[in-house]
Amino acid sequence: QVQLVESGGGLVQPGGSLRLSCAASGLARNYYTIGWFRQAPGKEREGVSCISSRDGSRYYKDSVKGRFTISRDNATNTIYLLMNSLKPEDTAVYYCAHTVVYGTFPYLRPWRYSSWGQGTQVTVSS
Numbered sequence: 001q002v003q004l005v006e007s008g009g010g011l012v013q014p015g016g017s018l019r020l021s022c023a024a025s026g027l028a029r030n031y032y033t034i035g036w037f038r039q040a041p042g043k044e045r046e047g048v049s050c051i052s053s054r055d056g057s058r059y060y061k062d063s064v065k066g067r068f069t070i071s072r073d074n075a076t077n078t079i080y081l082l083m084n085s086l087k088p089e090d091t092a093v094y095y096c097a098h099t100v101v102y103g104t105f106p107y108l109r110p111w112r113y114s115s116w117g118q119g120t121q122v123t124v125s126s
Contacts, residue, residue: 002026002098002115009120012086020081022096027077031101036081037110038092047108059107086124093119
């Protein structure tokens, strides 16, 4: 069973940076994707970025393109989300999630992901 543990959240001023980490265990040798999602109070969970295990393809929500970068360390099974130029609207609980890819690629659709971490709070405020 896949287990995911996020870390790295915190309070940062607008324009600042944070790097989130997602430590994954129980990963099998199959085609999967790991994504970062976020949920702000009163809003639906939304996809931020994801990365494919097959070829490292990366996908981003439009509003974070050019500011956020997803990466992975295969040696430690850790997925990172580097967030630069943070804005108050980036404030949310950030989750990483995993799914095995069957058929079409899941991209940033939360309902396609089956394993979730507990989340880490990111607050962007002056």
